[in-house]
Structures are given as C-alpha cells and as structure tokens.
Amino acid sequence: MKEELDSQLSAMFDDELASAECELLARRLSRDTELKARWERYAVIAAAIRAERGVRLNARVARRVSVIVGSEPVFAGLAAPRRAPRRWLRPASGAAVAAGVAAVSILWLRGQVPPATAVVAPPLAAVPAVRVTTPALAPAAALKASGPDSYVVPPPVRAAGAVVPATELANYVVAHSMFSPPMARRNLLSSFMTSEPGEAGLIPVSTDGAQDPPRDAKSHAQ
Amino acid sequence: MGADASDLSLVRRVQRGDKGAFDALVLKYQHKLVKLVMRYVRNPAEAEDIAQEAFIKAYRALPQFRGDSAFYTWLYRIAINTAKNAVVSRDRSPIEYNIDRNSEESYEMQGRMKDSETPEALVLTDEIRSIVNAAIEALPEDLRTAIVLRELEGLSYEEIAAAMDCPVGTVRSRIFRAREAIDRRLREVFEGGLGRAEELG
Numbered sequence: 001m002k003e004e005l006d007s008q009l010s011a012m013f014d015d016e017l018a019s020a021e022c023e024l025l026a027r028r029l030s031r032d033t034e035l036k037a038r039w040e041r042y043a044v045i046a047a048a049i050r051a052e053r054g055v056r057l058n059a060r061v062a063r064r065v066s067v068i069v070g071s072e073p074v075f076a077g078l079a080a081p082r083r084a085p086r087r088w089l090r091p092a093s094g095a096a097v098a099a100g101v102a103a104v105s106i107l108w109l110r111g112q113v114p115p116a117t118a119v120v121a122p123p124l125a126a127v128p129a130v131r132v133t134t135p136a137l138a139p140a141a142a143l144k145a146s147g148p149d150s151y152v153v154p155p156p157v158r159a160a161g162a163v164v165p166a167t168e169l170a171n172y173v174v175a176h177s178m179f180s181p182p183m184a185r186r187n188l189l190s191s192f193m194t195s196e197p198g199e200a201g202l203i204p205v206s207t208d209g210a211q212d213p214p215r216d217a218k219s220h221a222q
Numbered sequence: 223m224g225a226d227a228s229d230l231s232l233v234r235r236v237q238r239g240d241k242g243a244f245d246a247l248v249l250k251y252q253h254k255l256v257k258l259v260m261r262y263v264r265n266p267a268e269a270e271d272i273a274q275e276a277f278i279k280a281y282r283a284l285p286q287f288r289g290d291s292a293f294y295t296w297l298y299r300i301a302i303n304t305a306k307n308a309v310v311s312r313d314r315s316p317i318e319y320n321i322d323r324n325s326e327e328s329y330e331m332q333g334r335m336k337d338s339e340t341p342e343a344l345v346l347t348d349e350i351r352s353i354v355n356a357a358i359e360a361l362p363e364d365l366r367t368a369i370v371l372r373e374l375e376g377l378s379y380e381e382i383a384a385a386m387d388c389p390v391g392t393v394r395s396r397i398f399r400a401r402e403a404i405d406r407r408l409r410e411v412f413e414g415g416l417g418r419a420e421e422l423g
Contacts, residue, residue: 006398007398010398012228013250014372014397015228015229016378016379019227022231023231025231026231026232026246029232029243030235030242030246036245040249041405042405043251044350044408045373045401046373047253049374050374055257056346057346058346058347059252059256059270061255061256061273061277062245065244065248065274065278068274068278069244069245069281072281074239074241075237075284075285
C-alpha cells in the first residue's frame with residue numbers, strides 16, 4: 001500500500017499521474033510531512049543528477065518561503081476554474097455585435113445631414129429657441145419625443161437633405177452584414193434596389209438589418 | 223494524464239486556501255528557479271533571495287493564475303522579471319549564462335559561481351551529489367537508464383518506453399525503484415547533515 005503511494009508520488013513528481021489521482025495525492029502531500037520530505041528528496045535527486053553546480057542542494061528557499069507564506073492571508077476559496085465559452089455563443093455574439101453596430105451606424109448616418117439642410121422634426125421646429133447644433137441628435141430627439149426607445153429608423157421626413165443615398169446605405173449594410181443570413185441580406189438589398197432613388201433612405205431597418213421594409217413605409221413617404 | 227496535472231492539482235489546492243500545497247510546489251521548483259536566476263546574478267545566496275521573492279510574488283498572484291499556461295512557465299516569467307528588476311535596482315548589468323552542461327566554458331563559469339558559496343553549503347552539496355552519483359552507478363542498467371533519461375534528458379514516460387522498448391508502466395516502475403534506491407542512501411545524510419547545515423546557514 002505504502003509502496004503504491006510512493007510510486008504514485010514518483011509519477012506525480014514527473015507529471016505522469018492521472019489528474020484524478022493527482023487531486024487525491026495533492027491533498028495528502030500538503031498535509032503528510034513524511035510524504036513531503038520524500039517529495040523534497042526527489043527534487044534534490046533531480047537537481048543532483050542534472051548537476052546544477054551553481055545551485056545549493058540544501059537551499060533554504062523552501063523553508064523561508066514557507067515561513068513567509070505562513071504569515072500571508074489564506075485565499076478564501078477562489079473562483080472555479082474558468083469554463084470554456086460555449087461554442088454556439090461565439091457566432092451568435094458576433095452576429096449580435098455586428099447587427100448592433102450596423103443599426104447604430106445607420107441611425108448615425110441618417111443623422112449626418114448638412115447643417116444648411118438640416119430638418120428638425122416638427123415638434124422641435126416649433127420651438128425657435130432650440131438650435132440643433134449636433135445634427136446626429138436631431139432624429140434621436142425626434143424619436144424620443146414620438147415614443148419609446150426603438151432601434152427602428154424613425155419615420156421618414158420629406159426632405160432631400162435628410163436622406164442618405166441608397167447606394168451609400170446599401171454599401172454600408174453589405175459591409176456590416178457578414179453575419180446576416182444570405183437570404184435576409186438579399187432581401188434587404190433587393191428592397192434597396194426596387195425602391196425609388198428618393199425613397200431608398202427612408203426604408204425602416206430593423207436591428208438585424210435583414211427584414212423587409214414594411215409596406216406602409218413607402219406609402220408614408222409619398 | 224494531462225500535462226501539468228500534478229502542478230495544477232497543487233495550485234488549485236493553494237487557491238482554495240491550502241498553504242501546504244504551495245510548499246510542495248516550492249520544494250519541487252526551488253533548485254530550478256535558483257539555477258534560472260543565476261543567469262542574472264553571480265552569488266548563489268543572492269539568487270536564492272531572488273528566487274524566494276519570486277515564489278512569494280507567485281503565491282500572492284496565484285488567485286489570478288487560471289492555468290492557461292503551465293505553472294512552471296508562469297513561475298519562470300515571474301522569476302525572470304524579478305531577477306531583472308533586482309539587477310536593475312542594484313545597477314548591475316545582467317549576466318546571461320548560456321549554461322551548457324557539456325561545455326568546458328560552462329563548467330568554468332559554474333566553478334566561479336561556486337566560489338561565493340559558504341563552506342558548509344559546499345561540503346553538503348558535494349556530499350549529496352556524490353551520494354546520488356554513487357547510488358546511480360550502483361543501479362541496475364535498466365533502472366539507471368530510465369532515471370537518467372527522465373532527469374537528465376527530460377523525456378516523458380512514453381518517450382522512455384519507446385526508447386527502452388518496454389511498456390509505460392514498466393518505465394514508471396523502474397523510475398520509482400531507481401528513486402527509492404537513491405533515496406535510501408540519501409535519507410541519512412539529508413535528515414542529519416542537511417538540517418545541521420541549515421542551522422549553520
């Protein structure tokens with residue numbers, strides 16, 4: 001029995017013991033002084049065989065470290081070993097990030113209106129004292145005023161300057177839709193293609209940038 | 223049998239608050255670490271101090287160790303940084319010893335390193351070394367080959383099994399029996415003389 005234990009210790013010293021056995025033996029090793037002394041001699045034998053001539057085989061490092069560590073605070077249980085992230089989560093999170101970025105960017109792009117042609121939403125336009133200095137904020141403010149937060153592009157305003165050219169928007173969506181399903185991407189692009197030039201930028205786009213525009217968007221624009 | 227499973231099991235115990243497991247890690251690696259640090263400082267006593275500091279740093283940082291790399295690799299980096307910092311803070315230029323056991327130059331350099339050791343430590347270290355060498359010489363051929371391939375060449379049990387054309391279990395048994403034979407001779411000196419020398423030191 002003891003010989004088997006010592007044999008396991010020898011294998012553990014060489015990192016050749018199974019993990020489950022290591023767990024059990026590590027527990028014993030940390031408490032059993034005799035086993036620990038044997039472990040230490042195994043290390044000395046290894047150092048002697050390797051002829052580490054500059055190294056004192058009776059190094060006092062271990063004893064001094066043990067004394068210092070003894071006065072250190074005990075780790076009160078550590079976080080469990082890190083789990084490997086679930087595989088399906090990677091593409092899903094990538095798609096979510098890509099969709100989020102695309103949606104935010106589209107909102108931002110729509111707000112990039114030259115100051116001279118900036119059109120303020122009717123409720124804000126009614127207050128002359130309010131001057132929109134950041135064009136990007138105008139549509140967002142209009143959105144907030146009209147209802148709860150949404151990732152849908154606000155209803156179109158009939159003004160030429162407020163519209164992002166269809167080609168630019170299409171290019172942008174294509175560039176950021178690497179994670180979108182091909183069919184959905186095609187649907188979105190075909191909606192750009194079929195819409196009239198003045199209406200292309202008015203198509204509401206959902207978060208994943210892949211849904212068909214609602215029918216009433218077109219009628220609303222007209 | 224995972225690589226580094228032994229160290230990792232000890233590390234996990236330390237992380238759960240078992241300080242005794244850290245002793246085992248220090249005992250296992252103290253010689254290797256001192257040898258490593260001696261590439262940067264000449265004095266063995268100073269190298270031991272730096273190794274000690276590296277172990278303490280490692281202990282304090284152990285809660286952050288996730289096992290992404292082998293424990294010794296992680297410890298190695300800490301020791302190297304500690305040694306470099308020590309050298310810089312003492313305004314010395316680091317001495318890179320490319321230690322090659324087989325080269326005469328290396329032996330000469332190591333010989334110079336020994337000069338600064340205390341007489342007691344020298345005597346005891348030499349005594350231990352000669353006992354181990356004598357014990358190895360007295361081993362049967364198969365045991366001697368197995369232990370030398372393991373300790374000197376750093377081969378895994380599987381590689382030794384391939385080299386010696388025998389099962390892995392046999393290799394494990396041979397290495398264990400070799401260690402036991404050496405340990406029997408070493409124990410007396412180690413338990414008596416080593417303790418006395420440490421008191422002197």
